[in-house]
Amino acid sequence: MSKVKPAPLPPDTVIGGYRIVRKVAAGGFGLVYLAIDSEGQQVAVKEYLPSSLATRASGELLPQVQPEKLSLYRLGLKSFFEEGRALAQISHPSVVSVLNFFRENETVYMVMNYLEGAALQDFIVTARDLKQSKVFRESTIRSLFDEILRGLRIVHQHKMLHLDIKPANIFITDDNKSVLIDFGAAREVLSKEGNFVRPMYTPGFAAPEMYRRDASMGPWTDIYAIGACIYACMQGYPPNEAPQRLEKDRIAIALARLRGVYSDNLIEVVEWCMSLDPLSRPQSVFALQKELSREGERRYTKLSVSEKVRMQFDTMVAETKKSVQAVAPSVTKPK
Amino acid sequence: MKFSVFQISRKGGREKNEDRMGYCYTKGSGLFLLADGMGGHPEGEVAAQMAMQVIAGLYQSQANPEIEDINAFFTTAILAAHRQILRYAAEKGLTDTPRTTLVAALVQGTSAHWVHCGDSRLYFVRSGELLARTRDHSYLEQRKRLKPDNQAPELTNRNVLYTCLGSPSRPEFEITGPVQLQQGDRILLCSDGLWGSLDDTDIVFHLGQKPVGAAVPDLVERALIKGGPRSDNVTVIAMEWETPDDFASTRESISTDNIDDGVFASTVQAGWVDSSLDDLDDAGIERSIAEINEAIRRTSARRS
Numbered sequence: 318m319s320k321v322k323p324a325p326l327p328p329d330t331v332i333g334g335y336r337i338v339r340k341v342a343a344g345g346f347g348l349v350y351l352a353i354d355s356e357g358q359q360v361a362v363k364e365y366l367p368s369s370l371a372t373r374a375s376g377e378l379l380p381q382v383q384p385e386k387l388s389l390y391r392l393g394l395k396s397f398f399e400e401g402r403a404l405a406q407i408s409h410p411s412v413v414s415v416l417n418f419f420r421e422n423e424t425v426y427m428v429m430n431y432l433e434g435a436a437l438q439d440f441i442v443t444a445r446d447l448k449q450s451k452v453f454r455e456s457t458i459r460s461l462f463d464e465i466l467r468g469l470r471i472v473h474q475h476k477m478l479h480l481d482i483k484p485a486n487i488f489i490t491d492d493n494k495s496v497l498i499d500f501g502a503a504r505e506v507l508s509k510e511g512n513f514v515r516p517m518y519t520p521g522f523a524a525p526e527m528y529r530r531d532a533s534m535g536p537w538t539d540i541y542a543i544g545a546c547i548y549a550c551m552q553g554y555p556p557n558e559a560p561q562r563l564e565k566d567r568i569a570i571a572l573a574r575l576r577g578v579y580s581d582n583l584i585e586v587v588e589w590c591m592s593l594d595p596l597s598r599p600q601s602v603f604a605l606q607k608e609l610s611r612e613g614e615r616r617y618t619k620l621s622v623s624e625k626v627r628m629q630f631d632t633m634v635a636e637t638k639k640s641v642q643a644v645a646p647s648v649t650k651p652k
Numbered sequence: 653m654k655f656s657v658f659q660i661s662r663k664g665g666r667e668k669n670e671d672r673m674g675y676c677y678t679k680g681s682g683l684f685l686l687a688d689g690m691g692g693h694p695e696g697e698v699a700a701q702m703a704m705q706v707i708a709g710l711y712q713s714q715a716n717p718e719i720e721d722i723n724a725f726f727t728t729a730i731l732a733a734h735r736q737i738l739r740y741a742a743e744k745g746l747t748d749t750p751r752t753t754l755v756a757a758l759v760q761g762t763s764a765h766w767v768h769c770g771d772s773r774l775y776f777v778r779s780g781e782l783l784a785r786t787r788d789h790s791y792l793e794q795r796k797r798l799k800p801d802n803q804a805p806e807l808t809n810r811n812v813l814y815t816c817l818g819s820p821s822r823p824e825f826e827i828t829g830p831v832q833l834q835q836g837d838r839i840l841l842c843s844d845g846l847w848g849s850l851d852d853t854d855i856v857f858h859l860g861q862k863p864v865g866a867a868v869p870d871l872v873e874r875a876l877i878k879g880g881p882r883s884d885n886v887t888v889i890a891m892e893w894e895t896p897d898d899f900a901s902t903r904e905s906i907s908t909d910n911i912d913d914g915v916f917a918s919t920v921q922a923g924w925v926d927s928s929l930d931d932l933d934d935a936g937i938e939r940s941i942a943e944i945n946e947a948i949r950r951t952s953a954r955r956s
Contacts, residue, residue, distance in 0.1 A: 398940045405947035408954065418944045420937060 323366050323373035323380060326350065330378070333419040333426060335362055343368075346397060347424075351431060359431040360416060365397045365424050378422045394425065400500045401427050403477050411468025413488075413498045432498070434490035437461075437546070441484055445553030450578050452553040458583070459609060461487075462547060464495045466609070469543070470602040472497070473536045480534070482542035483522040484549055521545055521555030525593055528560060537598045540605055544590025544598075551575055551587070562593060570628060573620065580615035582608075654907040655682060655759065657891040658868045659919070664845060664876055664883030670696035670752075671843045671887035672704050676918035679908050680717035681760035683708070684889055685920065686841040688772050690751040690816060699750035699818045702740060703733040707756060708920035718760050726767040726827050730754065730817065737818035751818035754825075755786065755841050759893070764839060765829030770816045773847055775840040776831065780860035782852060784831070789815045789824060811844070835895040838864065845886035849875040864890045917946065 325340040325348050326332070335352040338359075342349040347366035354360050366373065370390045371380040382390045404415040404427075417428040444452045453461075465487060472479060479486075479500060486499045524541035526534055548556045548568075552575070556568055568591060572584050586608055592598045599605040620628070663669040670689030675682060687703045689696025707729040711719070719725045733754070741749040753770025766774050771788035787793050792810045815824040838859055847855065850871065858871050868890050875886045 394937070398944065401944040402940075402947060405944050406951055408951045415944075415948060417948065418941050420941055425937070425941065 321372060322368050323348070323371055324375040324377070326364070326378065327376065332362070332421050333417070333428075335360060335428065337362070346393070352428075354428075361429045361431040363427040363429065365394060365426070367393050371424075380422070380424055397425065397427070403472075403475070403500050404429075406475050407471055409468050409471045410494060411464050411496055412472060413496055413500075432488050432490050432496060434488055436485050437487040437489055437495070437550075438484035440489060441549055441553060451551075453550045455579050455583055455615070458547060458550050461489075461495050461550075462543065463606070463610060465497060466543070466602050466606050468497045469539060470606070473539070473602055478534060478536070479539050479542075480527070481519060481522075482539055482546060483519045483555075484546055485519075487546065520558040521549075523559060524595065525559040525563060526595055533595075535595070536601050537595045540590050540598050540602065541592075541595075543605070544587050547583070547587050548572075548591065551579055551583075556591065559593070566593070573624070573628065577617050577619035579617075581618050582611065582615060653677075653680065653682065653759070653909065654894040655891045656864055656894065657684070657889065657906065658864045659887075659889035660869055660872055661887040662872055662876060662885065664879055664885050665881045666885055668697065669885045669887075670700055671845070671885050672697070672700040673841070673887050673889045674704055674708065674918065674920035675889060675891075676708050676711055676920060677906065677908055678715045678717035678917075681715050681719060681758060682891070682906075682908070683711045683715070684757045684759075684839070684841055684891060686755050686772050686843065686887060686889055687817075688753045688770070688843040688887070690753070690770075690813075690818075693748050693751045693818075694746055695750040696752060698740065699737045699752035702736050702750075703752050703754050703817055704920050706733040706736050707754075708918055712918070719758065722758060722760070722765045722829070723827055725758075726756070726765070726825070729756070730767065730769060730823060730825050734817045734823050738820075741818070749818045749820065751816045753813070753816055753843075757839050757841060757891075758829075759833065759839075759891070763830035763832050764837075764893075765827065765831070766839075767825055767827045769823050769825040770813050771811075771844050773842055773844075775838075775842070775852075775855060775859070777838045777840070777856050777859050778834060779836065780856065782856045784828070785852065786826070786828070789813055810848075833893045835893065837893045838890060839893075840868075840888060840890040842889075843885065843887040845879065845884035846871065846875045846888055848884055849878040849886075859890065864892045917950070918943070 322343065325343075326337050328337055328339055330337045334355050338351040338353060340348055341351050341361070347364045347368075350362045350364065352360050352362045366380055367390065370386045370393065371382045373380045401415060401418050404413065405418075408414060413432070414430050415427055416430065419426050419428075441452060469479065469482075479497065481499065482497070486497065488496045488498045490496060522542045522545040524534075524538045526538060545556050552571065556571070562568060569588065572588060575584060586605070589608070590598055590605065599608070657675055659673050659675065661669060661671050661673055670691070671687070672689070673686045675684045677683065685704050685707060687700035689698070689700035710725070710729045710732060714720075714725055737750055737752070753768075753772040755766065755768040755772040755774050757764055757766040757774060764776070766786070768774060768786045769789060771790050773788065774786045775782060776784040787797060788810075790810055790813050792812075794814065815821070817823050840855070840859055854874070855871065858874065859867050861867055862870065868888050872886045872888055876883050879886070
């Protein structure tokens with residue numbers, strides 16, 4: 318595989334009536350540019366150019382695709398179209414909107430709203446480095462996810478799932494709006510089972526059913542990811558991966574440590590969303606919204622002394638086990 | 653014209669899902685399609701997909717914005733799809749041909765018409781009552797029709813069909829209509845995965861209980877549960893006819909009154925055939941781009 322990344326279009330290149338200002342992002346699917354439309358408005362232009370299948374020399378416009386990779390290239394194009402189709406149907410302030418779609422330079426381009434701000438991921442990293450007991454304030458978390466859930470509800474109403482919700486895909490604009498971005502993984506729920514473009518997943522945020530082929534995914538799959546995002550906003554770090562949780566689930570303990578810092582209700586909501594069993598989660602965004610927007614006095618139950626001791630003991634045991642394993646990896650456990 | 657529609661296809665215990673469905677509409681008419689690629693012959697999913705694409709393509713060229721001669725349209729469409737499948741089999745040098753059933757409903761003005769070939773069915777329900785249902789082209793239903801009092805029809809396998817699209821003999825099909833539509837009428841198209849598990853009374857009852865968007869997934873779930881681990885694939889598309897009203901409807905329904913003359917919207921996509929067989933060609937890319945831009949226009953029109 319060629320490790321050379323395709324070169325971005327040079328600044329001031331005009332494609333489809335949009336003038337490129339600069340490259341702002343690159344991913345497996347291609348490149349995103351800041352561009353200016355004919356009326357002087359800023360837009361984001363996403364160029365389909367998968368780095369594993371296509372190359373482009375610096376200063377060139379046309380990508381080169383090796384003949385043996387052409388059919389994969391076209392297959393990837395289909396999922397790029399799927400993303401376009403998905404977004405084209407949705408108009409909501411909390412969902413990135415697509416403005417135009419066109420073909421040029423032997424590839425295709427998706428024009429979207431240009432958002433100024435930063436990903437939630439960046440905010441979490443900045444906040445956790447302050448090393449305070451709370452990463453985010455509870456009211457911030459609630460209002461942020463209230464907005465995101467409004468958008469997600471519309472997505473689900475269109476019978477689509479996002480399937481890659483994570484802090485890096487939640488964008489906070491400079492005027493304080495949160496927007497769901499990157500629907501590259503979105504597949505129409507009803508579309509046929511793919512044999513190549515299976516949804517990829519992000520460890521920690523992907524629900525257990527995403528790891529199993531053939532398992533039925535639904536709104537609850539995105540809801541798991543929402544729970545994991547709230548968890549990350551509280552802890553500053555992503556939760557354990559689902560397969561790890563299936564072996565030994567430490568989420569409840571990790572959340573218990575936050576008691577007294579965040580309200581009981583918020584902690585319960587996260588546990589509910591992140592249930593390993595899809596049926597035990599909120600089955601719809603609406604059900605989750607209702608719980609999350611519940612007004613009233615927040616209860617904070619601090620850990621009791623005995624609970625704290627038990628927890629410390631638990632950590633000690635876990636660490637001892639680890640070191641024992643490290644010292645004697647070949648010891649077989651008696652059955 | 654105003655209607656709400658819901659479609660869903662779920663895989664049962666089978667290795668693959670050879671069912672296909674979709675709908676398209678113009679300002680003046682709507683077409684609903686369902687095809688069930690047949691097992692026991694090669695590439696059933698290709699036959700089903702081809703039938704959808706050929707018929708949706710013909711509809712797009714002939715619905716301006718209405719279909720002038722509906723009987724002629726149905727006849728041409730079915731035969732064109734049939735021939736396309738045979739051509740495909742010949743080009744690929746297949747020793748046996750891919751085959752599919754087909755059921756299609758066309759609504760236009762204030763009436764409905766339908767055509768079917770094979771054992772995919774159409775149910776026409778008004779206020780919770782079954783007004784009409786297609787009769788399968790299976791030996792079992794043929795015997796029931798010829799001898800209604802036959803005591804042992806169950807001995808005949810319900811799955812054996814005497815006609816379909818793609819077989820060496822010319823397909824037989826039945827056209828029904830026009831049937832006048834009333835507010836709230838429901839038309840359901842389904843593969844045998846649904847009616848094989850649920851009785852007509854169940855289907856009719858549950859279809860009438862909730863809006864199609866809730867009733868259809870419900871029905872499919874019931875059929876899959878009843879079918880158990882070896883359930884057939886279940887595919888259903890259903891529409892509810894709504895009379896255009898002055899007040900905005902709260903439900904998500906499609907109104908064709910405000911769309912422009914030349915507009916054609918379709919859920920029948922090129923991307924459905926097995927990806928290995930169906931590389932996007934230039935025309936496919938152009939079509940996808942045009943469809944997406946049309947969707948963007950529709951969405952922004954709804955917003956303003």
